[in-house]
Amino acid sequence: MKHSVKMTINGQTQSHEVEPRLLLVHYIRETVGLTGTHVGCDTSQCGACTILINGQAVKSCTVFAVQADGAKITTIEGLAKNGDLHPIQQGFWEKHGLQCGFCTPGMILAAYQMLERYPKPSEEQIRHQLDGNLCRCTGYHNIVKAIQWASEHMAGAK
Amino acid sequence: MATATDTRLLGKSIKRREDPRFITGRGSYTDDLKLPGMTYAAFVRSPHAHAKIGKIDLTQAKAHPGVVAIFTGKDLTGVNSLPCGWLLPELKVPPHPPLAVDTARYVGDPVAVVIAETQDAALDAAEKVKVDWNVRPAVTATAKAAEKGASQIHEVAPANVAFKWQIGDAAAVDAAFKTAAVTVKKHIVNQRLVANAMEPRACVARFDAATGDLTLWVTSQNPHVHRLLMTAFVLGIPEHKVRVIAPDVGGGFGSKIFLYNEETVCSWATRQIKRPIRWTSTRREAFQTDAHGRDHVTDAELALSRDGKILGLRVKTIANLGAYLSTFAPAVPTYLYGTLLNGVYEMGAIHCDVTGVFTNTTPVDAYRGAGRPEAAYLVERMIEVAAVALKMDVAEIRKKNFIPKFEHGYQTKVALTYDSGNYAAAFDKLLGMLDYRKIREEQAAARKQGKLIGVGFSTYIEACSIAPSKVVGSLGAQAGLYESGIVRVHPTGKITVFTGSHSHGQGHETTFSQLVADELGVPMEDVEIVHGDTGAIAFGMGTYGSRSASVGGTAIHMSIHKIKEKGKKIAAHLLEASPGDMEYVNGQFQVKGFPGKAVPFGQVALTAYVPHNYPEGLEPGLEETSFYDPSNFCFPFGAHACVVEVDRDTGHVKLLRYVAVDDVGNVINPMIVDGMVHGGIAQGVGQALWEGAVYEDDGQLVTGTMMDYALPKADMLPMYETERTVTPTPVNPLGIKGAGETGTIAATPAVVNAVVDALRPLGVDHIETMPLTPERVWKTIKAAKAGR
Numbered sequence: 047m048k049h050s051v052k053m054t055i056n057g058q059t060q061s062h063e064v065e066p067r068l069l070l071v072h073y074i075r076e077t078v079g080l081t082g083t084h085v086g087c088d089t090s091q092c093g094a095c096t097i098l099i100n101g102q103a104v105k106s107c108t109v110f111a112v113q114a115d116g117a118k119i120t121t122i123e124g125l126a127k128n129g130d131l132h133p134i135q136q137g138f139w140e141k142h143g144l145q146c147g148f149c150t151p152g153m154i155l156a157a158y159q160m161l162e163r164y165p166k167p168s169e170e171q172i173r174h175q176l177d178g179n180l181c182r183c184t185g186y187h188n189i190v191k192a193i194q195w196a197s198e199h200m201a202g203a204k
Numbered sequence: 205m206a207t208a209t210d211t212r213l214l215g216k217s218i219k220r221r222e223d224p225r226f227i228t229g230r231g232s233y234t235d236d237l238k239l240p241g242m243t244y245a246a247f248v249r250s251p252h253a254h255a256k257i258g259k260i261d262l263t264q265a266k267a268h269p270g271v272v273a274i275f276t277g278k279d280l281t282g283v284n285s286l287p288c289g290w291l292l293p294e295l296k297v298p299p300h301p302p303l304a305v306d307t308a309r310y311v312g313d314p315v316a317v318v319i320a321e322t323q324d325a326a327l328d329a330a331e332k333v334k335v336d337w338n339v340r341p342a343v344t345a346t347a348k349a350a351e352k353g354a355s356q357i358h359e360v361a362p363a364n365v366a367f368k369w370q371i372g373d374a375a376a377v378d379a380a381f382k383t384a385a386v387t388v389k390k391h392i393v394n395q396r397l398v399a400n401a402m403e404p405r406a407c408v409a410r411f412d413a414a415t416g417d418l419t420l421w422v423t424s425q426n427p428h429v430h431r432l433l434m435t436a437f438v439l440g441i442p443e444h445k446v447r448v449i450a451p452d453v454g455g456g457f458g459s460k461i462f463l464y465n466e467e468t469v470c471s472w473a474t475r476q477i478k479r480p481i482r483w484t485s486t487r488r489e490a491f492q493t494d495a496h497g498r499d500h501v502t503d504a505e506l507a508l509s510r511d512g513k514i515l516g517l518r519v520k521t522i523a524n525l526g527a528y529l530s531t532f533a534p535a536v537p538t539y540l541y542g543t544l545l546n547g548v549y550e551m552g553a554i555h556c557d558v559t560g561v562f563t564n565t566t567p568v569d570a571y572r573g574a575g576r577p578e579a580a581y582l583v584e585r586m587i588e589v590a591a592v593a594l595k596m597d598v599a600e601i602r603k604k605n606f607i608p609k610f611e612h613g614y615q616t617k618v619a620l621t622y623d624s625g626n627y628a629a630a631f632d633k634l635l636g637m638l639d640y641r642k643i644r645e646e647q648a649a650a651r652k653q654g655k656l657i658g659v660g661f662s663t664y665i666e667a668c669s670i671a672p673s674k675v676v677g678s679l680g681a682q683a684g685l686y687e688s689g690i691v692r693v694h695p696t697g698k699i700t701v702f703t704g705s706h707s708h709g710q711g712h713e714t715t716f717s718q719l720v721a722d723e724l725g726v727p728m729e730d731v732e733i734v735h736g737d738t739g740a741i742a743f744g745m746g747t748y749g750s751r752s753a754s755v756g757g758t759a760i761h762m763s764i765h766k767i768k769e770k771g772k773k774i775a776a777h778l779l780e781a782s783p784g785d786m787e788y789v790n791g792q793f794q795v796k797g798f799p800g801k802a803v804p805f806g807q808v809a810l811t812a813y814v815p816h817n818y819p820e821g822l823e824p825g826l827e828e829t830s831f832y833d834p835s836n837f838c839f840p841f842g843a844h845a846c847v848v849e850v851d852r853d854t855g856h857v858k859l860l861r862y863v864a865v866d867d868v869g870n871v872i873n874p875m876i877v878d879g880m881v882h883g884g885i886a887q888g889v890g891q892a893l894w895e896g897a898v899y900e901d902d903g904q905l906v907t908g909t910m911m912d913y914a915l916p917k918a919d920m921l922p923m924y925e926t927e928r929t930v931t932p933t934p935v936n937p938l939g940i941k942g943a944g945e946t947g948t949i950a951a952t953p954a955v956v957n958a959v960v961d962a963l964r965p966l967g968v969d970h971i972e973t974m975p976l977t978p979e980r981v982w983k984t985i986k987a988a989k990a991g992r
Contacts, residue, residue: 076238080229081232081235082230082231083229084233084403084454085404085484086404087909088909089909091909091910091915092402092487092910094402121229122227122228122229123228123230131224131228135227135228139220139223139224139227142219142220144226144227145455145710145879145880146401146453146454146455146709147225147226147227147231147709148231148401148402148403148455149454150226154227169923170919172918173921174918174919176917176919177919179918182401182457182915183402183455184879184883184886185883185886185887185921187882188882
């Protein structure tokens with residue numbers, strides 16, 4: 047039996063009939079067609095599918111689409127405003143915080159919530175807060191620097 | 205004041221041009237692709253490591269709503285074995301059907317494919333496929349595969365031995381051991397790893413029945429190789445009717461070089477059902493079926509003089525190849541391993557003996573470094589073991605044995621001729637960065653307080669820029685290892701470059717456009733790089749073995765040279781000068797020494813396509829193709845150091861510092877090279893401390909998910925302190941050696957040496973098996989205390 051879901055993704059209302067077992071990440075990728083959110087594992091380790099649900103960084107592979115009914119969701123495609131990169135996106139570009147780019151959307155959205163919680167995180171805090179996101183290319187060095195860059199520039203903007 | 209050299213782009217850390225699409229979620233990976241009429245594939249895999257396949261009952265599965273087709277191995281008529289691309293003498297090459305027919309030989313071996321209207325329907329129906337399994341005994345352990353009584357895996361390979369291979373001079377080594385003042389011997393296990401690129405493998409296969417064209421999008425590091433192997437060897441369909449596209453690929457680390465079962469089956473099946481098919485690996489499938497890496501069991505002996513000179517190295521290795529021969533598997537534990545055992549040291553004699561064995565495990569092939577990390581690990585462990593035996597400082601013993609600086613060739617004892625090297629310089633720079641004397645003082649003070657602090661080194665040599673075709677051909681490669689580069693100058697002077705290299709994180713769109721813009725003196729924005737599409741690119745061998753800049757870049761460089769030569773003729777004609785008097789400076793063709801007498805690049809381009817006033821006999825157009833086949837490998841080198849603290853009570857290893865000096869020759873984009881070094885270090889540290897594929901004796905992969913296989917996380921690693929020395933290679937005109945694998949090769953021994961050094965006060969001089977998990981270190985500490 048299918049269920050109706052309605053949610054806002056990147057400011058646009060989406061409503062579909064979905065199977066109850068449909069994961070939110072597959073809903074976003076396959077039904078809505080936003081493929082910036084990635085699937086890197088089956089066990090909620092990698093964090094490539096991280097999105098924001100009502101402002102919280104959530105692994106969208108751990109949520110059923112029906113559970114997100116009524117939610118306000120931001121995916122990587124919705125982070126830049128009017129063509130202006132978010133400082134975290136800019137930081138990843140400036141500091142070479144990505145190589146293959148596959149983990150990057152999840153990393154950026156995990157960093158988004160991190161910087162809301164800790165606007166001036168220490169290196170240790172950044173590393174600890176990235177516990178749920180795996181990157182196989184960068185060795186994390188430049189991801190840490192990217193988030194530090196973003197932190198500095200977000201503070202400047204406020 | 206700005207000078208002409210300031211405008212050079214080579215050597216500058218220019219931000220990557222591919223990043224905007226990745227940071228905004230607009231990358232286009234294979235699994236992102238959706239085509240009209242798409243179907244979805246799910247594979248039925250063996251749950252057993254070794255089993256005869258009995259009756260396969262498809263009744264229930266076929267009745268499942270949405271199922272389009274189901275194929276088993278028996279249905280794949282006219283489909284050949286997946287080929288092995290590197291044939292050693294007397295190599296046993298067993299059949300490797302894309303879907304197992306009679307016998308499944310590892311957990312995950314595919315036996316059937318279910319194709320359905322939706323992914324869920326395919327997965328559901330796959331669960332309804334019933335296979336009568338007749339389970340047979342399995343053998344998984346590397347050291348036990350060839351033992352008497354071990355289960356036979358392939359008829360063609362008695363005792364599960366795929367090959368026996370050796371290199372070096374056994375008699376000279378025997379003689380060295382007779383005269384040596386000191387000999388040391390250790391058992392060294394280089395454990396099995398899983399590459400774990402973040403993007404799982406995937407493919408989309410689409411057959412167009414009207415044209416007979418097959419298009420395959422696939423997560424490949426080398427789309428042309430995929431196409432060649434699939435068309436010429438497996439499916440028997442014409443190469444020119446197949447287009448293979450490797451779009452954005454989310455990391456490879458070797459695991460996406462090889463031709464796998466799944467894309468082969470999907471390419472065959474789309475021709476049967478005449479609809480597009482998508483398959484995307486789950487991570488669990490990735491653990492079971494992506495080619496694994498390493499898995500050596502070795503006995504190594506080193507003979508030294510009293511003053512620490514290396515007289516002889518004797519190595520006996522058993523290399524686990526898994527259940528079948530993956531595409532390049534035989535090359536990895538032989539020509540990419542035994543030939544690197546000379547390291548950066550003068551060695552009296554070397555002999556290496558390798559036995560490759562089949563087991564009921566996932567096939568093993570190249571994983572970042574591929575053979576070279578195994579060699580470096582062995583050499584660097586043994587030299588530290590020797591230092592302890594000789595009561596020498598680990599830095600001193602290395603200095604004692606370095607090959608002195610050379611610029612044009614050093615003949616090793618194991619076939620290779622190194623290109624250029626200055627090994628002591630890199631090491632000295634490392635000691636300076638580390639402040640070695642001070643760190644030993646701090647270590648001594650900490651030890652007095654009961655703290656277990658360790659300092660570990662590694663040096664390494666790498667053979668990359670793979671590879672001279674003639675040489676590898678004589679060694680068993682079934683392919684040439686050149687690269688192609690097409691430079692197409694458009695009438696407006698804009699440039700498209702087609703490279704056979706493939707970027708899956710390496711940033712080629714940036715570095716190659718940097719190279720072209722630098723050499724032609726045009727803005728980088730005017731240069732577009734196209735890669736990863738057999739429909740666009742002449743041919744290509746792809747990216748692995750740190751070859752893209754050195755081999756692929758040189759091919760582009762050669763085409764640029766040809767463009768300049770042709771441009772000189774066109775410009776000379778326009779200026780009524782002699783082509784021999786022309787030079788290309790700052791984006792214009794000019795009469796030598798007369799910048800005022802010049803034709804800009806754009807005007808030459810336009811003239812080439814609008815040849816009204818044009819040299820007699822010269823073809824219109826401005827496009828050049830080059831294939832570069834290197835004359836030798838290139839040999840990056842370096843020295844790394846690691847400082848650790850070991851918790852005496854828990855065995856936990858904390859990385860305090862990681863310092864690296866790499867020499868990769870000339871560098872196009874330092875930021876990108878540093879990034880690759882960082883990532884390589886993380887993977888090397890991962891092998892040393894956390895990663896390892898573990899099989900039960902019955903062949904079940906225990907570490908089959910990211911919950912069970914410990915990948916390095918951000919909070920497990922420090923910031924890396926990286927520097928470079930620059931020793932250009934004479935092999936290619938760019939002087940570039942290669943940078944993709946250095947970190948992985950160097951980091952593992954540096955970390956293990958540091959941990960062993962930390963435990964030295966307890967009498968520990970070796971730990972046989974990695975990873976050095978807290979449990980293993982704790983047990984080592986406990987055993988050392990008990991033994992005292």
